[in-house]
Amino acid sequence: MQTPAPSAFRLSVAPMMDWTDRHCRYFHRLISPHARLYTEMVTSAALVRGKQLRLLEHSQQEHPVALQLGGSDPAELAEAARHGAAAGYDEINLNVGCPSDRVQSGKFGACLMREPALVGDCVKAMRDAVDIPVTVKCRIGVDDQDEYADLQHFTETMIAAGVEILVVHARKAWLQGLSPKENREIPPLDYERVYRLKREFPQLVIVINGGITTAEQVQAHLGQVDGVMLGRAAYHDPYVLARVEAALYGQPLPDRDDILRHMRPYIEAELARGTALKHITRHLLGLYQGEPGARGFRRLLSEQAHLPDAGWELLERAMLPKRAVAA
Numbered sequence: 360m361q362t363p364a365p366s367a368f369r370l371s372v373a374p375m376m377d378w379t380d381r382h383c384r385y386f387h388r389l390i391s392p393h394a395r396l397y398t399e400m401v402t403s404a405a406l407v408r409g410k411q412l413r414l415l416e417h418s419q420q421e422h423p424v425a426l427q428l429g430g431s432d433p434a435e436l437a438e439a440a441r442h443g444a445a446a447g448y449d450e451i452n453l454n455v456g457c458p459s460d461r462v463q464s465g466k467f468g469a470c471l472m473r474e475p476a477l478v479g480d481c482v483k484a485m486r487d488a489v490d491i492p493v494t495v496k497c498r499i500g501v502d503d504q505d506e507y508a509d510l511q512h513f514t515e516t517m518i519a520a521g522v523e524i525l526v527v528h529a530r531k532a533w534l535q536g537l538s539p540k541e542n543r544e545i546p547p548l549d550y551e552r553v554y555r556l557k558r559e560f561p562q563l564v565i566v567i568n569g570g571i572t573t574a575e576q577v578q579a580h581l582g583q584v585d586g587v588m589l590g591r592a593a594y595h596d597p598y599v600l601a602r603v604e605a606a607l608y609g610q611p612l613p614d615r616d617d618i619l620r621h622m623r624p625y626i627e628a629e630l631a632r633g634t635a636l637k638h639i640t641r642h643l644l645g646l647y648q649g650e651p652g653a654r655g656f657r658r659l660l661s662e663q664a665h666l667p668d669a670g671w672e673l674l675e676r677a678m679l680p681k682r683a684v685a686a
């Protein structure tokens with residue numbers, strides 16, 4: 360297996376259920392040529408037992424793109440990883456960070472932080488099944504795992520299983536009493552724990568995630584770890600990806616209207632194959648975040664994208680009042 364250089368993991372957009380679908384990823388790719396994109400989590404059961412291979416659909420423009428899997432059955436995950444590799448994904452990522460109840464009942468996600476040996480078996484099975492990198496996204500701990508030693512042991516087990524790239528959401532998950540949303544907000548961020556991991560396991564590519572919202576913060580983290588993964592900030596204010604591109608790769612800042620116009624062929628092709636406009640435009644609402652007219656843009660799309668004859672011309676109209684405000 361050819362492992363990509365650590366620089367391939369410098370910038371990424373997090374897997375987010377219901378958000379980072381293929382339309383969203385296509386849009387993010389237009390803004391960020393370099394970011395590694397992650398799918399929403401797909402369970403191994405859905406692919407293997409449910410045979411829902413349509414969940415793997417994506418477009419060529421999305422590369423590099425990683426398929427995130429959820430599960431804890433090594434054989435089933437291996438089979439799911441095989442489907443992912445055959446579909447053309449560049450990486451398989453295992454979710455060991457998601458705290459939702461549904462996920463806990465299926466014994467996967469963050470509760471697996473307590474079972475490093477099982478996660479190691481899952482990783483080994485997937486690595487044996489595919490030639491693309493198998494990576495893990497985890498938390499710094501769960502519940503009473505307050506000691507750095509727990510994270511250290513988890514990491515050693517991952518390395519022994521062959522993991523070369525670890526994405527760490529720099530907060531614990533509290534599995535009792537907090538909703539998934541609260542679990543992204545309430546447990547405090549502890550970046551230092553992730554930095555320490557990098558210092559102690561310098562050979563491991565470490566990507567840090569959690570609460571990162573600006574290009575300046577991205578650059579500061581890159582002084583300590585190999586990569587930065589943006590989640591909510593990239594979704595709510597996607598233009599932050601353009602700012603990060605400019606800071607890291609010297610890309611000129613693109614014009615927001617141009618980004619939108621580059622979506623036109625994609626949107627028209629999707630409409631022609633029966634996709635409803637609203638399924639695409641919902642990901643575009645934050646494009647003008649912080650700009651004059653942003654609210655009008657958002658409102659027009661929110662109110663009209665679901666109408667039966669809504670098409671590209673709605674986006675042209677949505678751009679107009681924004682310009683009037685700016686003038």
Ligand SMILES: Cc1cc2nc3c(=O)[nH]c(=O)nc-3n(C[C@H](O)[C@H](O)[C@H](O)COP(=O)(O)O)c2cc1C
Nearest residue numbers: 373374375376399400454528569570571589590591
């Ligand atoms: C709506 C939503 C859905 C998410 N779904 C997933 C998921 O499917 N898999 C996963 O590993 N993390 C998921 N996460 C967590 C993010 O990947 C990320 O770890 C978290 O939001 C912290 O990063 P941020 O502060 O940059 O948003 C989700 C987050 C959000 C907001």
